[in-house]
Amino acid sequence: MSTIVSLPDQSTATLPKRSYLNAEHGLLSWLLTGDHKRIAMLYLVSITFFFFLGGFFAGMIRLELLTPVGDLMAADTYNKMFTMHGIVMVFLFLVPSVPATLGNFLIPIMIGAKDLAFPKINLLSWYLYMIGGTFVLASLVLGGVDTGWTFTTPLSTHYLNTHVITTATAIFIAGFSSIFTGLNFIVTIHRMRAPGMTWFRLPLFVWSNYAASIMMVLGTPVLAIAITLVALERTIGIGVFDPAKGGDPLLFQHLFWFYSHPAVYIMILPGFGVISEVISTFSRKRVFGYTAVAFSSVAIALFGFFVWAHHMFIMGVSNYSALVFSLLTMLVAVPSAIKIFNWSFTLQKGSITFETPMLYAFGFIGLFTIGGLTGVFLGSLGMDIHLTETYFIVAHFHFVMVGGMLMAFLSGVHFWWPKMTGRMYPESISKLAAVTTFIGFILTFFPQFVVGYLGMPRRYHAYPAEFQVLNVLSTAGATVLGVGYLLPLLYLGWSLKYGAIAGNNPWQATGLEWQIQSPPLTENFLETPVVEWEAYDYEWLAKKQQAELSHV
């Protein structure tokens, strides 16, 4: 495996004297910053904290399920564990991860802007995220909450005495963080592109974040409404979900999934963007069918809003509405299939190298393909009846969101780490981490497909003994997976001080972000760039480098 030939000044290189990291000093300069890159770093640190917190709960869940009897913890404790796992991972990790960290850092640079359109609102978004996170921690410290992350009424409104309102507040507030981020991205991408950066010269990472932002802005308010109604039902008993008062408990399901199904795409679309960038860079080719990939993101964003009721096929919706939602679900699967093939064919006739981000991207393709195709099982009406609410569904969405989204996130973090910090991570151990993660993941979640088809329901604290073998396998896999996630934390931390100096463009990539220094200046560009090349134009890059070399 070769490494890409670097420009000659690498050996003696030092970090640039002036960068966004050392522009100002002191904690306050970070907490009051308006710089999108610093805010991205604030997010990266806080999101990492919540990821490992959520991971701790996942570990406890797997440990409990090692034996069929509920012997490690009481049923209530277990219920709180999976609730916390879901809430922390979905609302505090998966939804914000790529947009708030990588998106925040990169979108302005990629389009040639100095910052986002509203830097102060961007900082406010981080504070809202942190306040939301604090409320989650508060509900945890006060004794936890056991609604499940889906807050199903009337369980959440009438039958639980845990800290539902505190947690609902947390999600309400964190939701606004997401709305503001989305709004900021949309305005920035529309208004602040550099001269020559036309819509069809945008990197696909920008396209996919744009599509996800539209969903955040349109979908999240509905979640806020649903969660507010839960709080009102609990406190003053307005009765919109209470059949005894003429309300409808299914209404909550409609409202909740109207956000939470698109939320899956909010999570995965930015990941698609990362994969497009990484695959293109390490095969040194433009993305196959750029327009199709860009439009399939937009198609997903549109269709994603019309499939929410596929979470309710067994809930007594009319057979005919089930039919419509099943059909729409099948249609939304198509754009994802298109992307998988586009990525595969991007490799064709490329010049491929296998650095860590690429390994994660390959892992993404494998796991997301399984995740996507098992989604077709669940979109198929008659099959959904048997599979839904079992471990099959748990396996499916972990394949999509953990196997897909998290692999993409790790791929992106490794890919842009040199740009963000100016230093390289150690290559061989990071490859080991990528492989460990992949194997651990398959071992953890594949047995869950099987145990799900056998009928093991999700959210069970104790289970019939015949399911044990598969659960033991799953727990063993989770241990491997845990190691795979801890490794990057250690070596990326190490690289902050000891990593090799990266240089401006260690991957020889074409994006605007690679044409500026690493780490960038606070103002990103000394003068507004003029974009004269298409996205992923490696011939332009070669010419540019030749010109630079001859200049030297």
Add this chain to the structure above:
Amino acid sequence: MSYISPVLWQFLTKWLTYFAIWPQEASTVAPMADALYLFLWGMTVVGMILVGALVFVFSVRYRAQKHPEAVQIEGSTLLEATWTIIPLGIFLFVFVWGAWLYFRIYNPPANAMQIYIVGKQWMWKAEHPGGQHEINALHVPTGRPVQLTMISQDVFHSYSIPAFRVKREVIPGRFTTVWFNATTPGTYHLFCTQYCGTLHSGMIGEVTVLSPDDYQRWTEQSTSGMSLAQNGERLFNSLGCNSCHNGTAAARGPVLAGVYGSKIQMDDGTTQIATDGWLRDTILNPSQHVPAGYKPIMPTYQGQVSEEGLIDLVEYIKNLKSNYRNQQTLVTTQSNNAAPTTPDMVKP
């Protein structure tokens, strides 16, 4: 595959079940669901192999050592169209197959035997029309369609019998139904699959499938002596329903005989169909269901009747073919005593 080669199918499922990676098939729809499941895994494996092979072959052939200069390719409309249309075709095929199965699983045959289920934190209560009650258990005969009419007394639950490949959400405030036709005697898991609070994982039970003879014996042994309809009749009288719905010319409420399943002309000009759920809702929210020609004077019975009591009342009204007994009860019994038994109603 169960259609192409039943023998091969049996061999396959037996083998898979033996290695504990396949649930038992114990209903008529189970082999149908399994066939679709196998097809879907076939699709997934082919998809995986295809994508895996593409990535692997390209990675080997076009690795940088071997292929240092990338060839820039714009895209290809033909290829794009191919991989849009082929997956779309497969997914639409899966959609049609799944929809066919869904209608098969959720549309009960007209002759199905009725059993009522009430879900509550954290138990399943089954009530057979003949008055047999069971908790966290269900006895059903083979070879006969059984329809479950289900309601929850508190939160969402979900009634799942993996060996039958059926499941349906049990919802507060409305009846949902599911049906199956059991094929193999034995005991099977019954799970609650919708998270319902502390003892969610304890809300499990056993479905016992019996041969028709054994089932007959079981019904005779475990009857409480009062059918649901008889319980309903007693409630009907003790709640005073019979003072208005008595079928006389001067009655303040409509005649209920033969009302089940009929179209009713309402006060506001609409027509409504008297289903199980509708009857239940009329008892709880009478002001929303005023028949043409009657005054909205019926009080609500919200909070006065349990879900089981509502099931008894509905079952009583469903079986009310003529109004004769109702009048007789009004005349002969003025107390809350049990009404005389009606042998023709005890049939399970």
